[in-house]
Amino acid sequence: MIFKILRFDAQKDERPHFQVYGHTSKPHETVLEALKDIRDQQDPSLSFRYSCREAVCGSCGMVINGRIALACRTQVGELEGDEAVIEPLPNLEIQKDLIVDLSPFWEAYRKVEPYLQATGEFPEKGHRVAEKDMEEISQFITCILCACCYSACPVATRDRRYVGPAALAKLRRFELDPRDERPFSALERFDGPEGVWGCDTVFRCNDVCPKDVRPADGIEGLRRTIVSGKIKRLFRRRP
Amino acid sequence: MLEHDLLIVGGGLAGLSAALGADPGLKVAVISKVHPLRSHSVAAQGGINAALGNRPDCADDTWDKHAFDTIKGSDYLADQDATELLCQRAIPTIYELDHWGAPFSRLADGKIAQRPFGGAGFPRTCYAADRTGHILLHTLYEQAVRREVTFYDEWLVTDIVVRDRRLAGLIAYDLAGGEIIPLRAKAVIFATGGYGRIYHRSTNAYINLGGGIGMAYRAGIPLKDMEFVQFHPTTLFGKNILMTEGARGEGGYLVNAQGRRFMEDYAPRAMELAPRDIVARSIQTEVDKGNGFENEYVHLDLRHLGREKIVQRLPGIRDICIHFAGLDPVDQPIPIQPAQHYSMGGIDVDATCASAVEGFFAAGECACVSVHGANRLGGNSLLESIVFGRIAGESASRYLRGGPPEAGGDRETAETARALTARIRSVHEREAGENVFQLLNKLKRLMSDTAGIFRDAATLKRGLDELVELREAYRRVFIYGSCGRYCQEMVVLVEFEHMMEVAEVILLGALRREETRGSHYRTDFPKRDDASWLKHTIVTRSDKGPAITYRDLQAGRYAPEERKY
Numbered sequence: 139m140i141f142k143i144l145r146f147d148a149q150k151d152e153r154p155h156f157q158v159y160g161h162t163s164k165p166h167e168t169v170l171e172a173l174k175d176i177r178d179q180q181d182p183s184l185s186f187r188y189s190c191r192e193a194v195c196g197s198c199g200m201v202i203n204g205r206i207a208l209a210c211r212t213q214v215g216e217l218e219g220d221e222a223v224i225e226p227l228p229n230l231e232i233q234k235d236l237i238v239d240l241s242p243f244w245e246a247y248r249k250v251e252p253y254l255q256a257t258g259e260f261p262e263k264g265h266r267v268a269e270k271d272m273e274e275i276s277q278f279i280t281c282i283l284c285a286c287c288y289s290a291c292p293v294a295t296r297d298r299r300y301v302g303p304a305a306l307a308k309l310r311r312f313e314l315d316p317r318d319e320r321p322f323s324a325l326e327r328f329d330g331p332e333g334v335w336g337c338d339t340v341f342r343c344n345d346v347c348p349k350d351v352r353p354a355d356g357i358e359g360l361r362r363t364i365v366s367g368k369i370k371r372l373f374r375r376r377p
Numbered sequence: 378m379l380e381h382d383l384l385i386v387g388g389g390l391a392g393l394s395a396a397l398g399a400d401p402g403l404k405v406a407v408i409s410k411v412h413p414l415r416s417h418s419v420a421a422q423g424g425i426n427a428a429l430g431n432r433p434d435c436a437d438d439t440w441d442k443h444a445f446d447t448i449k450g451s452d453y454l455a456d457q458d459a460t461e462l463l464c465q466r467a468i469p470t471i472y473e474l475d476h477w478g479a480p481f482s483r484l485a486d487g488k489i490a491q492r493p494f495g496g497a498g499f500p501r502t503c504y505a506a507d508r509t510g511h512i513l514l515h516t517l518y519e520q521a522v523r524r525e526v527t528f529y530d531e532w533l534v535t536d537i538v539v540r541d542r543r544l545a546g547l548i549a550y551d552l553a554g555g556e557i558i559p560l561r562a563k564a565v566i567f568a569t570g571g572y573g574r575i576y577h578r579s580t581n582a583y584i585n586l587g588g589g590i591g592m593a594y595r596a597g598i599p600l601k602d603m604e605f606v607q608f609h610p611t612t613l614f615g616k617n618i619l620m621t622e623g624a625r626g627e628g629g630y631l632v633n634a635q636g637r638r639f640m641e642d643y644a645p646r647a648m649e650l651a652p653r654d655i656v657a658r659s660i661q662t663e664v665d666k667g668n669g670f671e672n673e674y675v676h677l678d679l680r681h682l683g684r685e686k687i688v689q690r691l692p693g694i695r696d697i698c699i700h701f702a703g704l705d706p707v708d709q710p711i712p713i714q715p716a717q718h719y720s721m722g723g724i725d726v727d728a729t730c731a732s733a734v735e736g737f738f739a740a741g742e743c744a745c746v747s748v749h750g751a752n753r754l755g756g757n758s759l760l761e762s763i764v765f766g767r768i769a770g771e772s773a774s775r776y777l778r779g780g781p782p783e784a785g786g787d788r789e790t791a792e793t794a795r796a797l798t799a800r801i802r803s804v805h806e807r808e809a810g811e812n813v814f815q816l817l818n819k820l821k822r823l824m825s826d827t828a829g830i831f832r833d834a835a836t837l838k839r840g841l842d843e844l845v846e847l848r849e850a851y852r853r854v855f856i857y858g859s860c861g862r863y864c865q866e867m868v869v870l871v872e873f874e875h876m877m878e879v880a881e882v883i884l885l886g887a888l889r890r891e892e893t894r895g896s897h898y899r900t901d902f903p904k905r906d907d908a909s910w911l912k913h914t915i916v917t918r919s920d921k922g923p924a925i926t927y928r929d930l931q932a933g934r935y936a937p938e939e940r941k942y
Contacts, residue, residue: 149555149861156713166615166702174583178814183858189415190582192618192697194511197415211700233553234863240412245697253519254478264429264472266487279480279505279512283414317478 139163139214140362141176143184144225146232154232156223157181163214169222170198170209173236186236193348196284200236201225206286206346229290238347243285246294246301250309250328255320271316278311278356280349293336300336301328302339303343304354309357322367325360329368334360378787380561381406383773386534387568387591388413390510390759391741391766393517395566396526398770403777406527408534408549410584410868413518417570417582418762421510422693423503423623424492426464426756427467427473431488435499440464442498443854447757448935450496451721451750452905453612454602454913457933459728460748466764471503474763479516481505482690492690493626494755496652496942500626502756507621513759532558534589535797535871537565537596537737538790545737545786548794550871555862557801559794563781564736564773567593567724568766571742573880574817576717577825580612580619586817589743591875593724594882598732599917601745601928602722603879604886605896607753608830609718610656614674616701617716620694622755624679625649627690631660632676632710633668639675644774654896655942656750657715661830664714676710683707715830719758721896722886723751725915730769736781740769747913751895801867802861806861810855813870820847820873820880828883833901837888844881851877868891878918885923886914907937 139161146154159176170191177184189195191210198209203223212220230238287303288294294302306328312318313325328334334357343353383405385392388409399405407413428438443464471793475481475489482490482505494502505512521528529549534682535557536548546743547560572587573579594600610631611620625631631649631765633639636891643659651659660675669675679687684707687695691706723745730746741762806808827840851873856866892906893899912927 147859147862166659168701175684178812178818181857182812182814185858185863185865187411187415189411189584190417192420192421193700194693195415195419195582196416197411213700237863239553244412248522251523252515253523254476256478258478260469260472260476261470264475264489267483268487269483269485272483275480276506279515280508282511312478315478315480317476347582 140221141172141223142223143236143314145235147234162197164216165215167214168210169202169212170216172214173224175211185234194282196282199284199286201228206290208284208286208348211348220282227285229289229295240285240299243288243304245301246288246305247283247308249301250305251320251324252305252308252312252351254312254315254318256317256318265317267316270309275311275314277351278307281307282349284348286346286348290342290346292340292342293338297336299332301332303357306334306360307351307353307356310359313360325364328360329364334364378559378561378790382562382777383566384560385410385566386547386560387416387566387570387741388528389396389416389418389568389570389741390514390517390762391567392566394763394766395568395740395770396521397517397524398767400774400778401524403774406529408529408532409432410489410531410533412530413528414514416514417585418510418514418759420582420619421759422507422619422621423494423626424504424509424756425471425513425759426494426497426501426754427471427503427760428464428499428501429468429489429491429503431484431491432500435491435501438499438501440468443467443501444498445935447748447754448750448933449940450752450754452752452940453911453937454750454894454930455748455932456728456746457935459746462728463748463761463764467760470760470764474513474516477516479505479522482514485537491648492623495622495625495650495656496754497756502626504623507623507691510759513763517926518627533868533871534592537592538786538793539596539734540784540786540789542734542735543784545784546790548790548797550867552863552868555864557794557798559790561787561790564738564777566730566769566773567739568741569743571720572876573717575820575824575876575880575892577821578617578716580609580617580716580718586869586872586876587879588872588875590723591878593739594918595875596734597918598734598737598881599723599725599915600882601725601913601915602747602886603882603916604719604890604914605751606717606828606883607653607719607896608657608715609722610653610660610715611677611713612716613697613702614712614714616716618697618701619718620677620711620713621691622653624691624694627686628682630678632678633663634670635668639663639668644942651942652754652839656828658898670712674712674714676712677713679706680708680710681896719753721745721747721751721753729772730765731772736776736784738769738773740765751897802855804854804870805856805860807855810853811850813854813866813873814859816847816850816854817869817873820876823847824880824883828887831898831900832887833899834888837884840884841881841888842878844884848877882916882923885925886916889925890914890925911937
């Protein structure tokens with residue numbers, strides 16, 4: 139198996155280039171395991187992010203044979219052909235080799251106020267929350283903030299003001315949570331091209347999500363909530 | 378020089394909980410070698426214990442029953458006062474997490490759901506499907522964002538600077554900037570996690586190298602009970618990805634190659650839900666007797682639970698099996714084997730998380746209070762991280778309110794940073810040398826071969842001998858790439874030096890403790906010996922190498938009994 143890996147070291151390279159490594163893969167080996175093996179045995183200078191190796195920490199998003207995916211969740215044996223082309227996540231600045239600068243992603247995340255807003259002290263015996271309410275948010279809470287959707291999103295690519303699919307899915311998660319008390323204005327702040335109306339509905343985010351979150355469902359849901367909230371307010375204002 | 382009142386090292390559950398527990402008036406920052414959401418806490422699956430009594434079949438549960446189970450599970454080596462504190466604080470802790478938005482699974486009446494776990498008298502493990510660590514880490518991080526906590530993401534702390542037994546500062550390597558940075562602080566909390574990746578087979582994230590524990594030891598802070606290493610019974614064969622105890626809590630069976638539920642031979646009452654030390658040994662014994670598959674593993678069989686229960690309660694497990702082993706547990710049994718999972722031992726701290734160095738605190742897996750003694754119960758580590766993380770934040774704040782005198786160690790701090798820079802440069806300037814990643818792989822083999830589930834004097838001595846050779850090889854270590862930004866060779870090179878200390882203390886503690894207790898099973902001393910060994914191992918670094926002393930347990934309510942399950 140041939141691994142063609144994009145390399146870039148700002149301290150010595152003018153531009154990124156591909157480096158080729160031969161690698162004999164083992165049964166059930168993941169791309170992350172292969173990268174680690176190449177680093178350990180052939181080239182200790184190869185840099186990439188990793189942590190849990192079980193698709194829950196969100197560190198190892200990258201482009202594998204043209205597809206955005208987590209390296210730890212991609213089996214080498216399932217790749218087509220005998221060549222693996224490995225590149226960093228697109229639309230983000232390369233820091234070194236397969237490591238990109240995620241600051242735009244984290245800034246967008248912070249913009250949606252990604253935390254439950256409940257007032258006062260906790261109820262003595264805890265909140266009572268219906269099982270079905272928890273099920274409604276369950277697809278969104280599986281998000282691991284790996285930024286695969288953000289880097290796949292054509293809108294986030296061309297317009298840095300757009301907060302992107304992961305942040306909006308997170309907002310939807312809190313909006314749906316019966317314990318959350320955020321005011322309507324906190325949603326309305328995303329009633330424009332930087333928020334829910336920025337989405338092109340081409341569903342690239344749903345396609346690439348390694349955790350089946352379907353961020354576009356969240357954006358769609360927020361659109362409905364915002365529109366109906368505005369209509370309700372219109373009626374309330376009438377005498 | 379960058380200056381803070383309090384620096385918290387580690388952005389997992391213990392570190393974030395410490396940040397949330399610290400006095401908001403203080404200048405606090407969290408330093409983490411990865412983005413906090415990449416911390417290993419995220420991988421915890423099964424749940425977090427608290428005697429809420431939410432189910433009809435656990436209405437009689439109380440925090441002191443939780444404490445008793447924990448103490449018995451610890452093989453009576455836990456400090457009972459601290460364990461009671463943990464179990465008492467568990468209950469408001471869960472409700473606070475709920476109020477912060479933790480999406481726990483629910484019962485039909487809307488209360489937080491609870492499931493049975495190993496060694497527990499009642500179903501008291503609260504959970505969010507099998508992603509409990511994930512949802513708790515995200516929840517605490519969200520609250521830290523809300524409070525505008527300062528984070529230094531992707532900074533590796535390399536050294537602790539101590540002057541006259543008082544904390545003076547830290548040195549860190551900023552990966553994105555490529556710089557070595559001295560930091561002044563009046564207090565520090567270490568929440569750096571465990572050392573799982575010192576072992577070849579481990580459930581832990583690749584980043585769990587245990588550098589924080591070794592670093593504290595090198596700074597003169599003693600380590601406690603390091604010979605107690607938890608091996609999780611059920612990890613995916615070959616990959617060693619955790620298959621939560623919740624799978625057995627939901628009713629999963631352990632089955633050998635003859636198709637027998639062999640736990641009836643080892644723990645006839647508790648069966649699959651005996652504590653982890655017992656189940657892990659039982660599995661290894663079956664495999665060693667030739668009752669395993671391919672002489673390597675046994676089966677965790679969930680098929681009788683049915684598709685609906687598996688999909689609803691164990692979706693993460695199912696996903697891992699499908700994507701990492703190519704099998705669906707709805708239709709096929711899961712091949713499992715034990716692997717290193719958790720460290721009961723750690724940096725020696727008291728129940729306020731304070732250590733022997735003034736201003737230095739520790740919490741979570743890197744610390745040893747001790748509430749887990751010789752064997753931790755499932756569902757107690759998330760709890761410990763959050764409860765003692767908070768306590769560490771409170772204790773450090775109290776210490777700072779007292780206006781501790783300045784350590785005045787700026788010169789030492791700057792000097793330590795310069796020395797590290799010089800050392801890295803000299804390593805880099807070598808023509809050739811040892812590849813640190815290969816040294817790491819050797820260390821892992823060494824520990825798995827000599828300090829595993831079963832040990833004896835011969836294996837442990839061999840481990841210590843081989844460690845001397847590894848130290849020699851490390852003196853010739855070499856950096857192949859450039860050592861500026863994101864130099865991961867440098868990260869492992871720095872951590873490896875600390876890891877060798879951790880390995881030595883584990884091996885030495887295990888060699889000296891001539892009894893079997895909890896996770897520490899000596900085939901040459903297979904009985905528990907309360908008369909000689911009901912005490913903590915304390916190892917302090919000295920010029921002449923590790924110095925071992927022992928500390929008696931605090932007397933508690935429960936006298937040691939034989940553990941039968």
